Amino acid sequence: MLADGGEAIAELTLPRDQAEVSGPATSTPTALRLLAGIDPSALVRPRSARATAWEIT
Template identity: 65%
Template sequence: MRGIGLRPKVHVGADGAGVVGHAGARLLADLANATGLTTAYSAALGPLRPRGRGHDPGRIATDLAVMLADGGKAIADLAVLRDQAGVFGPVASTPTAWRLLADIDETALARLASARAQAREVAWLQVSAYT
């Protein structure tokens, strides 16, 4: 699997330079990484890419979730994230996302549900550490 890598470092300033739209959606992607959701999705969907080639399926799934939360209505709306590489980094193409979704079966759905449960548990543990 070709890891897409970490997302670009975001620099925040008050000078108005480098203003981007959808920056709030980046927080969702960072939350997915911080709770281990992206990594858990990668493990859950890894068997769908037996040769280990192509984009990381966990990152694709996370990008799809971020796109939906940001108001996307169709897989082609991944272009909104892809067009802001300075915020989201490289984002898989629409055909790559389609292929991933087409390969998901009941077994993969069960693994995804388990991955979400693991990430939810991590999130609650992180919250309880600060309260």
């Protein structure tokens, strides 16, 4: 979800709804703890890379 540019907490349910495609997914509480622990400054580089990739395509 995050690697694909997910931006909404509601998108956490998609992997669970498609378990036959990608296998078991984490629970929502576990994912929320992970998201809460991310330092916002750590998101600058991935966002910049994604923006650059969108400019190329």
